[in-house]
Amino acid sequence: QKEVEQNSGPLSVPEGAIASLNCTYSDRVSQSFFWYRQYSGKSPELIMSIYSNGDKEDGRFTAQLNKASQYVSLLIRDSQPSDSATYLCAPRDSGGYQKVTFGTGTKLQVIP
Amino acid sequence: DAGVTQSPTHLIKTRGQHVTLRCSPISGHKSVSWYQQVLGQGPQFIFQYYEKEERGRGNFPDRFSARQFPNYSSELNVNALLLGDSALYLCASSLAMSAGEDTQYFGPGTRLTVL
Numbered sequence: 317q318k319e320v321e322q323n324s325g326p327l328s329v330p331e332g333a334i335a336s337l338n339c340t341y342s343d344r345v346s347q348s349f350f351w352y353r354q355y356s357g358k359s360p361e362l363i364m365s366i367y368s369n370g371d372k373e374d375g376r377f378t379a380q381l382n383k384a385s386q387y388v389s390l391l392i393r394d395s396q397p398s399d400s401a402t403y404l405c406a407p408r409d410s411g412g413y414q415k416v417t418f419g420t421g422t423k424l425q426v427i428p
Numbered sequence: 429d430a431g432v433t434q435s436p437t438h439l440i441k442t443r444g445q446h447v448t449l450r451c452s453p454i455s456g457h458k459s460v461s462w463y464q465q466v467l468g469q470g471p472q473f474i475f476q477y478y479e480k481e482e483r484g485r486g487n488f489p490d491r492f493s494a495r496q497f498p499n500y501s502s503e504l505n506v507n508a509l510l511l512g513d514s515a516l517y518l519c520a521s522s523l524a525m526s527a528g529e530d531t532q533y534f535g536p537g538t539r540l541t542v543l
Contacts, residue, residue, distance in 0.1 A: 350532075358537075359518055359536050359537045361534070365531055404471075413478075
């Protein structure tokens with residue numbers, strides 16, 4: 317089993333729709349979870365972090381965490397063409413240092 | 429405030445050569461981590477340095493080494509380059525070694541091509 321699993325996509329949604337990105341992870345002890353956005357040829361950009369079970373909202377983005385199910389998701393409301401990118405799910409390892417384990421990412425395409 | 433900076437932006441080397449990549453963290457950040465991102469994959473953790481000491485190491489061969497300087501900048505060295513070392517090398521900085529809601533911020537990366 318991969319440590320972090322994401323559907324590679326592409327996930328295509330029309331402009332203005334809600335995009336739902338999902339991620340499962342294997343480290344039961346992980347406490348910190350990050351979503352990064354990566355445009356082609358660029359470095360990852362942090363868009364959301366979540367540490368507690370439940371929902372966390374920041375503008376058009378909502379992260380959802382369920383530690384019992386080892387599941388984290390990202391919802392993007394009112395999707396825009398500029399949201400087209402690869403979204404990387406990244407739990408921080410429980411080993412007491414900064415290592416995060418990235419999934420392969422989900423490629424999102426927002427169709428105008 | 430300046431973000432994480434990396435140099436060079438692009439680099440072309442041949443097999444067997446050695447390469448040094450450089451990173452300057454965000455001002456006030458004491459932790460630097462290095463990641464390798466091969467095309468089509470997520471970044472893979474190589475090292476973390478905090479207060480000039482190695483704090484974490486990923487599953488990479490001994491050809492990969494790094495160090496951190498008193499000003500918290502860092503170098504990643506790769507010896508005996510292989511074709512498979514071609515990748516985007518990312519540096520990430522954070523305030524501390526690992527604490528609560530501390531977060532890593534990535535630099536623009538160095539694109540290494542090995543011919």
